[in-house]
Amino acid sequence: MQSECYPRPKGDNGLGVHADANVGNPKWQEDLALIERMGLKWVKVMTYHNSAKPFVEALLDRGIFPVVRMWRDKPNPGVLGAEDREAVRMFAAMGVKYFETTNEPNLACEWHGGMPHTIEECARIAAENWVQDANFILDLGAVPIYPAMAPTTTHNHSTAYPTFDMLGLGFQHIGPGPFEDGAVIGVHNYAFNHPFDAYSDADPCWWPSWRRIGDLAEAIFGFRVGVICTEGGFAQGQADGTYPYMGAYEMAWNYANAFKAMEHEDPYLLAVMPWLLRDTTGRHDKKAVWANVPEIVDRVAAVPRFERRLVCDEIGRTWDSPNHSSRNGAKPRWIVLHDTEGSLAATYQWFMKPDSVSAHVVVDKDGTAYRVVADDRVAWHCGWSLLPGYNYCDGKGAPPTPNANLVTLGVEIVADAYPTPAVYSDAQIEAVRQVVSNWMARYNIPLEHVVCHKDIDAYNRRSDPRNWDHGRLVSHNSLADEALNRIKEIIAGYGL
Numbered sequence: 045m046q047s048e049c050y051p052r053p054k055g056d057n058g059l060g061v062h063a064d065a066n067v068g069n070p071k072w073q074e075d076l077a078l079i080e081r082m083g084l085k086w087v088k089v090m091t092y093h094n095s096a097k098p099f100v101e102a103l104l105d106r107g108i109f110p111v112v113r114m115w116r117d118k119p120n121p122g123v124l125g126a127e128d129r130e131a132v133r134m135f136a137a138m139g140v141k142y143f144e145t146t147n148e149p150n151l152a153c154e155w156h157g158g159m160p161h162t163i164e165e166c167a168r169i170a171a172e173n174w175v176q177d178a179n180f181i182l183d184l185g186a187v188p189i190y191p192a193m194a195p196t197t198t199h200n201h202s203t204a205y206p207t208f209d210m211l212g213l214g215f216q217h218i219g220p221g222p223f224e225d226g227a228v229i230g231v232h233n234y235a236f237n238h239p240f241d242a243y244s245d246a247d248p249c250w251w252p253s254w255r256r257i258g259d260l261a262e263a264i265f266g267f268r269v270g271v272i273c274t275e276g277g278f279a280q281g282q283a284d285g286t287y288p289y290m291g292a293y294e295m296a297w298n299y300a301n302a303f304k305a306m307e308h309e310d311p312y313l314l315a316v317m318p319w320l321l322r323d324t325t326g327r328h329d330k331k332a333v334w335a336n337v338p339e340i341v342d343r344v345a346a347v348p349r350f351e352r353r354l355v356c357d358e359i360g361r362t363w364d365s366p367n368h369s370s371r372n373g374a375k376p377r378w379i380v381l382h383d384t385e386g387s388l389a390a391t392y393q394w395f396m397k398p399d400s401v402s403a404h405v406v407v408d409k410d411g412t413a414y415r416v417v418a419d420d421r422v423a424w425h426c427g428w429s430l431l432p433g434y435n436y437c438d439g440k441g442a443p444p445t446p447n448a449n450l451v452t453l454g455v456e457i458v459a460d461a462y463p464t465p466a467v468y469s470d471a472q473i474e475a476v477r478q479v480v481s482n483w484m485a486r487y488n489i490p491l492e493h494v495v496c497h498k499d500i501d502a503y504n505r506r507s508d509p510r511n512w513d514h515g516r517l518v519s520h521n522s523l524a525d526e527a528l529n530r531i532k533e534i535i536a537g538y539g540l
């Protein structure tokens with residue numbers, strides 16, 4: 045799944061917090077006031093069956109995404125019971141998109157009847173249990189969260205299996221299935237006394253520990269999976285000696301900076317919901333509870349407001365052409381329209397043949413779009429061009445400049461071969477408009493940079509797209525407005 049396409053709240057900033065450590069959140073009205081003051085869009089909510097319903101309802105009313113953990117005491121081994129399932133159905137019908145069904149299965153204290161004696165057994169049982177719940181949640185159109193592991197530290201190593209090993213074994217055991225269907229991975233990114241931007245690959249106790257977990261999943265599954273931090277954070281009264289102990293001021297400073305950095309984090313990191321806004325159980329370290337530390341709430345509330353404008357343009361059908369190469373760090377700056385001069389089937393044969401040609405997207409006559417090459421790779425659709433700085437070779441002995449393909453995105457529109465007139469259907473033009481407006485929005489490409497192959501070909505040998513009325517694409521509704529509307533539409537599509 046393309047990272048930009050997971051459900052997100054309107055005006056998403058990826059920022060959140062873990063609300064009350066207690067189920068049902070008895071002080072939820074006070075929590076809500078703090079959450080709104082800080083401009084958070086994601087809130088981790090603990091519920092026992094449906095006990096958090098009023099809080100969840102209030103969050104949804106305000107356009108905030110509740111991430112609901114179906115709390116059970118010592119949930120491993122085991123799956124959701126009948127009453128849990130009933131509550132999940134109710135929450136999903138209300139509009140909740142994300143569910144956690146268990147917790148930290150690498151910890152002995154999260155197992156009843158004792159933790160399995162080997163890590164392999166522990167990882168296998170926890171992963172198999174989760175798959176059952178995950179399929180139930182996916183069938184409701186919601187997103188199951190693969191159980192986050194506790195970060196193993198010097199404090200718990202005798203009662204915990206190592207974080208990354210547990211995840212790797214579980215992933216290998218169940219394979220990519222639920223993640224291909226849209227599941228995400230939970231992360232508990234506890235940084236304790238480590239600064240927000242410090243990181244080491246070997247140790248799980250860092251704020252950016254999602255990086256290693258994201259990379260681990262990609263190495264095993266072969267694609268990027270969304271990760272979501274449902275606990276985590278600074279201080280909590282533990283220190284490992286590498287950095288000094290954090291006081292309230294340092295905690296607040298680290299949260300403010302970690303939250304600011306979220307604006308530019310990779311889209312596969314969906315949200316951060318650190319521990320802990322409030323604790324009506326009274327069982328947890330009071331120094332880490334935001335409601336007790338005004339510095340944290342004040343500093344987070346003062347973070348300048350931003351929106352992560354992530355554009356989802358996932359195209360469900362893919363061909364995976366072998367004909368692509370590296371952009372060498374260049375970014376797409378132009379969009380080039382072509383027509384295929386042949387049927388969809390003929391285009392498929394041609395584009396899948398190694399060392400021939402390709403484009404990023406092909407749009408069939410019925411408006412179906414096929415993803416052929418990923419945007420971040422070069423597709424082979426332009427030859428010598430008139431694009432400034434990218435004419436490849438001027439034919440007069442000057443050294444070749446970079447190929448136009450480095451900075452372009454190509455869309456092929458299926459049309460019959462010459463001499464049959466090229467005719468484009470309304471559905472096809474609408475689909476091209478959608479692909480182009482997504483690209484304009486995502487890569488900040490101006491309307492003047494949406495061009496036809498025939499207009500940029502250096503030798504005027506190309507006549508495609510033939511009979512194409514460029515005005516029909518770009519007029520009517522200005523495509524630039526379209527790009528902006530498209531962003532709004534996509535965000536609204538995941539709204540409430």
Ligand SMILES: [Zn+2]
Nearest residue numbers: 382383497508
């Ligand atoms: Zn062409």
